[in-house]
Amino acid sequence: MSIAILYALVGIGLFCLGVYALMIHAHLLRKILALNIMGSGVFMVLLALAGRTEITPDPVPAAMVITGIVVAVSATALALALMLKINAITGRAELNDAEEK
Amino acid sequence: MEALSLLQWLIDGLIGIGLLWLAWRALFCPELFKAIVLFIAFGLLMTLAWVRLKAPDVALAEVAIGAGLTGALLLSSWAKLRGFDANKGMGAREKNSEQAEQKTKRPFFHGLYAIPLLLMAVGLGYGVLQLTPYATGLSAVVAENLDASGVSNPVTAVLLNFRAYDTLLEIAVLLLALIGIWSLGIRPSVREATPDPVLDLLTRFLTPLLLLVSAYLLWVGAHAPGGAFQAGSVLGAAGVLLILAGWRLPLSLAGLPLRITLVAGVSTFIVVAVLTMLGGAQLLAFPPSQASLIIFVLEITATLSIAAILAALFLGSRPDHSEKI
Amino acid sequence: MGDFLLTIPWAVVLILLPLVGAIACFLWPKKVNQLGLITLGGVFLSVVGLGAWLLENGVYHHAVGGWNAPLGIQLYADGLSLVMLGITALVGVAVSVYATAYFDRSQSERFWPLWLFLLTALNALFLSADIFNLYVTLELLGLSAVALVALGGGKAALNGAMRYLLASLLGSLLFLFGVALLYHTYGSLDLAMLSEQVESTPTVWMALGLMSAGLLLKTALFPLHFWLPPAHASAFSPISALLSALVVKASFYLLLRLWLEIFWPISGSVAGLFGVLGVMAILWGSLQALRQTRVKMLVAYSTVAQIGYLFLAFPLAMGAGVTAWNAVIYLAISHALAKAAMFMAAGNLLRFGGHDRIADLDQLAQRLPLTIAAFALAGVSFIGLPPSGGFIGKWLLLEAALMQGRWDLAVVMVLGGILAAMYIFKVLGYAFTEASKPSKVKTVPVRMEWAALLLASGAILLGFLAPLILPLLAIGTPFDAFSGNEEIMP
Known part of the structure; x- marks a missing residue:
């Protein structure tokens, strides 16, 4: 096992933690945190596996991760705005199934 | 060892x-x-x-x-x-x-x-x-073509030349998120209280510093770690600080001028894309001799737009029609 | 002149034009309707241009930035991409015309930029051959679709949008995880290069599982359909039309591409699972549709059912490759036209009576005949009656099933048709009878009625166009992997 694999395994751990939290939490802010941590996990796998060799690091995964980080902040901003809007209307920052028609 | x-x-x-x-x-x-x-x-x-x-x-x-x-x-x-x-x-x-x-x-x-x-x-x-224990990545291919890319930082070369099309769509995603948030019609938070004096002082001190850091990151991105996204986010952070200190864009600038700033990054990409196509080349294919200039222009407008979009994302509501839902 | 037109890179225009349109609509909100319609017109003509080019020259390749794979991103168009682009443009034009009458001033200002971003994402997705670039297009697609749902503004729409956003982001991240694994196994993001190298290893199986799960979630295949009915039913009707007709098809298209190009050789056995889920989606979606009391919820559950048909092709493609895939694409495009028409008709009902309660559709057949005709014609295609596009699709699919003696699947297809007939007639029945309490009515703009009717007629017309469309679909033989069926059969 190398350091690259170590970080990749940490990435997998983060991803699965995120999925778990996304499923069990009701509060939307937690769900958004969970998605961000999942994202970090995937980025970590993507970048860490490039380091399986000692020669120059591969710039393509780095570029992909930067793209991914920007996409993630866009999605987070939209999700937070939606959450605030839902909170303003329903008084709760949660998805409420019962009230959907 | x-x-x-x-x-x-x-x-x-x-x-x-x-x-x-x-x-x-x-x-x-x-x-x-x-x-x-x-x-x-x-x-x-x-x-x-x-x-x-x-x-x-x-x-x-x-x-x-x-x-x-x-x-x-x-x-x-x-x-x-x-x-x-x-x-x-x-x-x-x-x-x-x-x-x-x-x-x-x-x-x-x-x-x-x-x-x-x-x-x-x-x-x-x-x-x-x-x-497999060895990486099958593209570092060798990138290194081979780095001379023709116009920059010497391989990550910038990938982002703004080899895979510039991804970056075009990525800035579009950023812009789209902002437009999506604006279309939710969130009311601006009515918090017109006088800002904290400490925050005010901090802002006065930090804003010029952030501007400098941003300019440095933009300039250095061609050959060392840095580039448009990093520079744009630092500049955006300056905007966030200003917003926190109670500063608002004057209404005269909050309409079309602001919107033009927001779309400048993706628009420059499109203009460059169309120009490369008209020149008979492939989409976003930069002639190696001019590549570094084109990338620099793309990065400057991208930095400005990214900063403006990030600050606007933080503000959340549309600055131009404040009361309309 | 003709030669000159063939030199224009239509595929690139298809991506850049709607993006330019979106930016223009954002900059000049006063002129959104004109700007938007011009953009849609341009996109439609560009699809025609691309079609002409493909007929002349075969498949289209474009190395973006002049960099070939694996360094650069490749654009790629064959018959399959063309048909998807074509149906997108067609539905897009109809929905756009409908939208100019449906939305008021301030709603249009918010609708147009988002819709044109959505169109950019759809076109970019159908043209990309790079799995990371496809991830970016998926995010662009998901975020614009969510923002469109949220335009509805009410509690239901916002809840639907939020649920959709969470599902969509989860799906994208699963997809990206698969991208990471494939990249680090083969050192390339290009579909064609991956397709040459792929072999059955545990890592590739992981990638297959992750990417398929992500895309199934986005396509809303049973049991991952939970987000679809609330989102599609609570959005504004033209937006529901776009989502049900096009957006779920985009992730299905991507799944199909991945399977055809990368995963087919290694995972024929998993296809059976898709078939089972498809069967369950048809039955569950249809039964749920029957239970609904509102037209839009019924139509949304009908989408869940119709998506099921698309997945029946996976087990059938083992022995009857090209027929099964042709069937499925035919079903997908007929569904796109018919479902868009049906949501637009539902929008007309809502506009007319102010509600879409099925039991209170007060003699609409007499009072809103064009809309009810549109609903009925779209229904014909779902039921699979001749001569509709849905009939051709189901016929081909039945043929593929019977060829292999898959009687179980054939029975489900027929049963799904009967159930569809039941829920369509549930609506139509109430539209012919008088309601207990009459409601106030508003007029429905003529454009909205005709847009729905024309699209529904298109779904019927597709039934006659098979000799025209199937050859188009065969450009570049996207389903070529299946010509040598014997090798794949166990």
Whole structure:
């Protein structure tokens, strides 16, 4: 096992933690945190596996991760705005199934 | 040599465990505010991990966007949730963000979700361990073509030349998120109180510094870690500070001039794309002799737009028609 | 002149034009309707241009930036991409015309930029051959679709949008995880290069599982359909039309591409699972549709059912490759036209009576004949009656099933048709009878009625166009992997 694999395994751990939290939490802010941590996990796998060799690091995964980080902040901003809007209307920052028609 | 590698293992092991622990705490500690602070700490530790993985460009993006801006967005949303509760009166509604958040589905279901997830983790881990031990990446191909790309930082070369089309769509995603938020018609928060004098002083001191850092990152991106996204997010952070200190864009600039700034980055990309096509070349194919100039122009407008979009994302509501829903 | 037109890179125009349109609509909100319609017109003509080019020259390749794979991103168009682009443009034009009458001033200002971003994402997705670039297009698609749902503004729409956003982001991240594994196994992101190298290893199986799960979630295949009915039913009707007709098809298209190009050789056996889920989606979706009391919810559940048909092709393609895939694409495009028409008709009902309660559709057949005709014609295609496009699709699919003696699947297809007939007639029945309490009515703009009717007629017309469309679909033989069926059969 190398350091690259170590970080990749940490990435997998983060991803699965995120999925778990996304499923069990009701509060939307937690769900958004969970998605961000999942994202970090995937980025970590993507970048860490490039380091399986000692020669120059591969710039393509780095570029992909930067793209991914920007996409993630866009999605987070939209999700937070939606959450605030839902909170303003329903008084709760949660998805409420019962009230959907 | 042995001792050094042992030390490295220790550092990386600690970072890895720290990341998992911070993530766990951020996701499962009972208080929401604490969770956000832990998430920001998580982002900072991620930055350290990127440095250890020899990806300083990613580390810069992570610290500015992943930890910094996302953290600021989360905190301000949390504050708005709280403000909303306070407005509604503390009584029965108080449960909203402090207690109700702890309410999750029944513990029985937790276990039900955890089992397949553990299996998935083991499966994924196995899949990763089965990878061939040598990297089959593209570093060699990138190095071969780096001279023709117009920049010497390989990450910038990938982002703005080899895979510039991804970057075009990525800036479009950023713009789209802002337009999507604006179309929700969120009312601007009415917080016209005089800003904190400490914050005011801090802003006066930090804004020029951030401007300088941003310009440096933009300029250095061609040959060292840095570039449009990092520079744009630092500049955007300056905008966020100004917003926090109570500064607002004058209404005369909040209409079309602001919108033009927001779209400048993606528009420059499109103009360059059309020009390359008219020149008979492939989409976004830069002639090697002019590539560095084209990339520089793309990066300047992208930096401005990214900064403006990030600051506007933080503000949340449309600055031009304040009362319209 | 003709030669000159063939030199224009239509595929690139298809991506850049709607993006330019979106930016223009954002900059000049006063002129959104004109700007938007001009953009849609341009996109439609560009699809025609691309079609002409493909007929002349075969498949289209474009190395973006002049960099070939694996360094650069490749654009790629064959018959399959063309048909998807074509149906997108067609539905897009109809929905756009409908939208100019449906939305008021301030709603149009918010609708147009988002819709044109959505169109950019759809076109970019159908043309990309790079799995990371496809991830970016998926995010662009998901975020614009969510923002469109949220335009509804009410509690239901916002809840629907949020649920959709969470599902969509989860799906994208699963997809990206797969991208990471494939990249680190083969050192390339290009579909064609991956397709040459792929072999059955645990890592590739992981990638297959992750990417398929992500895309199934986005396509809303049973049991991952939970987010679809609330989102599609609560959005404004033209937006529901776009989502049900086009957006779920985009992730299905991507799944199909991945399977055809990368995963087919290694995972024929998993296809059976898709078939089972498809069967369950048809039955569950149809039964749920029957239970609904509102037209839009019924139509949304009908989408869940119709998506099921698309997945029946996976087990059938083992022995009857090209027929099964042709069937499925035919079903997908007929569904796109018919479902868009049906949501637009539902929008007309809502506009007319102010509600879409099925039991209170007060003699609409007499009072809103064009709309009810549109609803009925679209229904004909779902039921699979001749001569509709849905009939051709189901016929081909039945043929593929019977060829292999898959009687079980054939029975489900027929049963699905009967159930569809039941829920369509449930609506139509109430539209012919008088309601207990009459409601106030508003007029429905003529454009909205005709847009729905024309699209529904298009779904019927597709039944006659098979000799025209199937050869188009065969350009570049996207389903070529299946010509040598014997090798794949166990």
